[in-house]
Amino acid sequence: MPKAFFIDTSRCTACRGCQVACKEWHQHQAVPTLQRGTHQNPPDFTPYNYKIVRFSEHKIDGKIKWLFFPDQCRHCLVPPCKDAADAYVPGAVVQDEATGAVLYTDKTKQLTIDQAREVRDVCPYAIPVRNEATGMLSKCDWCIDRQRAGMKPACVKTCCTGSMNIGERADMLVLARQTLEKVKKTHPEATLLDEDYLAVIYLITEPRKLYHEFAERREQMHPMIRQAFLAMLARPASRLRG
Incomplete structure (x- = not known):
């Protein structure tokens, strides 16, 4: 069954252990x-940083507050980057059947x-980065090698606050919704981000606009190239239902 990743930002302390673990x-x-x-x-x-803990500083209720957002590829259930890449080079982007991971x-x-720029432009979160030295596109690979070996992704293994969780998609959705119900008692504006479209589900405590600009799915993306649009239409209906 497909996996899902639940990130509870209410628990994140921005220790950046996940960021370092990924890099290592x-x-x-x-x-x-600089x-x-x-x-x-x-x-x-960058081609050498698949995960970044983003910092946002705001004045909320008269107090300065930091908001932390461990940013990474969302591993879309129906990834537009795959459709765009397939239009030019079939197999450039694949989706692992066992986990749902989107792999470059x-x-x-x-x-x-x-063409690489078009692949990035159709990403709702502007994630892919091109390595200028090798020409390869890069992003989070969901530690697919670790998962296939029965291990958790490095960032999940390292997280000491319980902010990051991975498991079967159905289980993670239940956990996310139960956690949201609890968090709303102290943070009424808490919400889940685009859980119907993504394998990586975020819980945030404040309005989306206070986080990084790509915390929310971009609806007005770069116009999808014709080949990619046709490729998406050819997808089995079961894929579109997630």
Whole structure:
């Protein structure tokens, strides 16, 4: 059965253990960065950073409050990036049948710069990043190697607050909704983000607009290329139902 990932941001302390664990497991190199007046580091995704804890600072009820958002690929149930990539290079993006993970393969190197940009532009959360040195598109792979070996993703294993959870999709939806009911008692505006479309489900405690700009699904995306649109229409109806 497909898996789902539930991230309860009400528990996140921005320790960035998940960010570091992801980088270490994938053996990614260090990325030079600059101090930009924020605790968030690096400022955005790179080919060597699949996960970033985003920081937002706001004045709420007269007090300064930090909001933390562990950002990553959402592993869409029907991924538009796959449809876009398939229009040019079939097999560049695949979806694991056992887990539902959306995976980028070495075939993404065959995409031109413009084609790779189109793949990124159709992503509702602007996640994919092109490695300029290799030409490969990259993003969170949901630690598919660990999952196939019966282990939890590195970020879930590392999280010490219980913010991150993984399991069967039905179970994670139940957990997410039960947790939301509890959190709403102290945070009335708490909500789940796009749980009907995604395998990675976030619970946030404040209005979406206070988080990173891509915390909410972008409805006005770059116009989908014709080939990708036709490829999406050809998908089995069962896929569209999730």
